[in-house]
Amino acid sequence: xxxxxxxxxxxxxxxxxxxxxxxxxxxxxxxxxxxxxxxxxxxxxxxxxxxxxxxxxxxxxxxxxxxxxxxxxxxxxxxxxxxxxxxxxxxxxxxxxxxxxxxxxxxxxxxxxxxxxxxxxxxxxxxxxxxxxxxxxxxxxxxxxxxxxxxxxxxxxxxxxxxxxxxxxxxxxxxxxxxxxxxxxxxxxxxxxxxxxxxxxxxxxxxxxxxxxxxxxxxxxxxxxxxxxxxxxxxxxxxxxxxxxxxxxxxxxxxxxxxxxxxxxxxxxxxxxxxxxxxxxxxxxxxxxxxx
Ligand code: BQF
Numbered sequence: 001x002x003x004x005x006x007x008x009x010x011x012x013x014x015x016x017x018x019x020x021x022x023x024x025x026x027x028x029x030x031x032x033x034x035x036x037x038x039x040x041x042x043x044x045x046x047x048x049x050x051x052x053x054x055x056x057x058x059x060x061x062x063x064x065x066x067x068x069x070x071x072x073x074x075x076x077x078x079x080x081x082x083x084x085x086x087x088x089x090x091x092x093x094x095x096x097x098x099x100x101x102x103x104x105x106x107x108x109x110x111x112x113x114x115x116x117x118x119x120x121x122x123x124x125x126x127x128x129x130x131x132x133x134x135x136x137x138x139x140x141x142x143x144x145x146x147x148x149x150x151x152x153x154x155x156x157x158x159x160x161x162x163x164x165x166x167x168x169x170x171x172x173x174x175x176x177x178x179x180x181x182x183x184x185x186x187x188x189x190x191x192x193x194x195x196x197x198x199x200x201x202x203x204x205x206x207x208x209x210x211x212x213x214x215x216x217x218x219x220x221x222x223x224x225x226x227x228x229x230x231x232x233x234x235x236x237x238x239x240x241x242x243x244x245x246x247x248x249x250x251x252x253x254x255x256x257x258x259x260x261x262x263x264x265x266x267x268x269x270x271x272x273x274x275x276x277x278x279x280x281x282x283x284x285x286x287x288x289x290x291x292x
Contacts, residue, residue, distance in 0.1 A: 001258055004147055004230075004265045010273035013146070014059050017280055021060035024287075032287040033062040034118065034279070035084055035093035039077065039103070040070030044236075045096045052094075055276050061283065064090070070100045077103060078111050085113040091286040092118030092136075094279070115292040118282035121168060130175050134291040136282045141173040143274030144209065144230055145183045153207070153228055153263060156185035161201050163218070163251075164211035165192040169232055173209055198222070210251040220256030229257055229264040232271050 021031055034056055038049045049065065056063035066080060077095075084093045093116055099105050114124035120138035128135035137145075148155060160177050164170035170190060178188040191201050199222040202208055210218050211232035223229065233251030250267030258264050265271055285291065 001261050002151075002263050003258075004151055004263050004270060006143075006147060006265060006271055006273045007269040009147060009150055010277045012150075013274075013277045014055065014280070017059040017277075017284055020284060020288075025060070030089075031060055031062050032091050032283050033064070033089055034283045035064040035066065035087075035090050037066045037068070037077070037080060037084075037093065037095045039068045039072055039096070040100050042098065045098070049096050051276050052279060055280055059280055061280065072100075072103075074103045074107065077108060081108060081111045085111075085116060090116065092116045092283045094119045115290075116286065118279055118286060119168075120172075120282065126167070126172065129172060132179055132181065134289075136285070136291075137176070137278070138168050138172050139275045139278035139282070140169045140211075140232060140271060141176055142278035142281070143271055144173055144232075145176060146278065147230070147265070147271070147274055148207075148228075149183050151263060155183050155207065158186045158206040159204050160186040160188045160207045160209065161191060161205035162188060162209045162211065163191045163195075163198070163202065164209075164213065164232070165190055166211060166213075169211040170209075173211075177207075212251045214251060215249045216251070216253040218252040218257060220253065220260055223257055223260055225260050226262045227257075227260060229261045230271060231265050231267050234267060234272060 025031060036049050036052055053063050053065055084090055095108055109121050112122055114122045117125050118136055120136040125135045129137055155177055162170050162174045174188045174190045177184055177186040189201050191198055202222045203224055205227055207228040209230045215235040215237055229252055231250035231252040235249050236246045237249050239247040248268045
């Protein structure tokens with residue numbers, strides 16, 4: 001069993017990005033600039049946005065954080081989005097989800113210019129992804145592809161089972177891994193809450209991707225010997241012995257699954273750091289390639 005060290009990989013990719021930025025600056029170009037909009041005080045969102053701002057600093061990007069109270073109106077938030085769309089100094093921006101209940105996330109996502117949608121959440125980017133056109137890939141699926149690539153884990157002809165069908169992880173990673181491309185050509189099964197006999201599917205997986213959103217759902221008896229396990233879950237579970245009173249755990253029961261796996265991602269330090277790096281790569285891409 002080998003642990004896929006997402007933390008280490010992310011440091012390697014960040015060093016590569018930092019090198020690119022250094023070269024850009026040396027040749028008189030301006031550095032990439034990412035903006036993030038954070039609404040309200042959701043503790044997890046604050047951590048994620050802080051991660052993103054810190055990562056920008058590490059690679060030499062400019063970053064702008066726009067913090068607003070949870071009482072902001074939808075119209076006010078749309079106004080911020082429109083200004084970011086127009087701001088020529090900003091290469092890409094994100095609106096951190098989830099948003100407060102009175103704001104329609106779909107409406108906000110649709111208002112973001114696809115050209116600056118470095119989260120890859122706009123349906124234009126989703127559609128382009130599904131058809132293999134130039135686009136911004138959603139950060140978590142892009143991070144998973146990068147991990148498989150850098151660990152030389154073959155996907156062609158493999159049985160991939162994805163558990164979870166969200167718009168930002170399960171559905172797009174299913175599409176990407178079934179496409180005719182370097183990391184792809186897999187036979188993909190997409191399982192979800194209405195799947196009957198989940199374990200019959202997961203036991204067939206050469207590569208299992210768990211994005212369920214509940215702790216320790218995939219157990220050792222549900223996987224076959226030699227499986228590659230990608231655990232996308234980030235769940236807080238109470239732990240009196242931890243500093244903050246909780247610890248993070250994945251959707252996979254690491255203890256029972258790891259002994260059967262050929263490769264497995266840990267939580268924390270697996271997919272999460274690669275998600276943040278993918279956001280940086282999309283921002284660099286926006287700065288350098290201008291895909292629209
Ligand atoms: C790690 C996210 C669910 C909903 C909205 C490193 C992150 C997390 C974990 C991180 C995530 C998850 C992000 C670790 C960003 C990934 O060491 O394991 C980094 O910052 N993430 C987000 O912005 O929104 C989410 C998960």
